[in-house]
Amino acid sequence: MITSSSLSETIEGLSLGYRKGSARKEEEGTTTEKLLNDMQELLTLTDSDKLKELSLKNSGLLEQHDPNLAMFGNMPKGEIVALISSLLQSKFVKIELKKKYAKLLLDY
Structure with missing residues (x-):
């Protein structure tokens, strides 16, 4: 079962990897930023x-x-x-x- 902590670590890793290690950069408010925000909303759902x-x-x-x-x-x-x-x-x-x-x- 996916726990909120393991999901949180995965999202945090994806977020940091995208922002620091990616050659393709996008500004805040773009699709990638929205996806990360939506994933964060799901984390709060698991603890609701x-x-x-x-x-x-x-x-x-x-x-x-x-x-x-x-x-x-x-x-x-x-x-x-x-x-x-x-x-x-x-x-x-x-x-x-x-x-x-x-x-x-x-x-x-």
């Missing part, structure tokens, strides 16, 4: 309260008895919560990334 709220909501639902959870076997409830929360966050972030990059590709 919306994702935390989803995790808490889903962990609350797991507190209730649900026979459908039998597929998890003897797995501790905490691990089930962590697994489902991470899957939901991952899927949510991937959908947002796809939407954002699709828009960027169309604008580019």
Whole structure:
């Protein structure tokens, strides 16, 4: 799973590499600058309260008895919560990334 810190390091590396090591330079406000800003917005999305709220909501639902959870076997409830929360966050972030990059590709 991509974490916000690894994504941040990647974006920072791309940003520094482009600005310092590239022979092709562009002024601020151009397409490359906009792409970097949009990528930074995605970083803030991964740390947003919306994702935390989803995790808490889903962990609350797991507190209730649900026979459908039998597929998890003897797995501790905490691990089930962590697994489902991470899957939901991952899927949510991937959908947002796809939407954002699709828009960027169309604008580019």
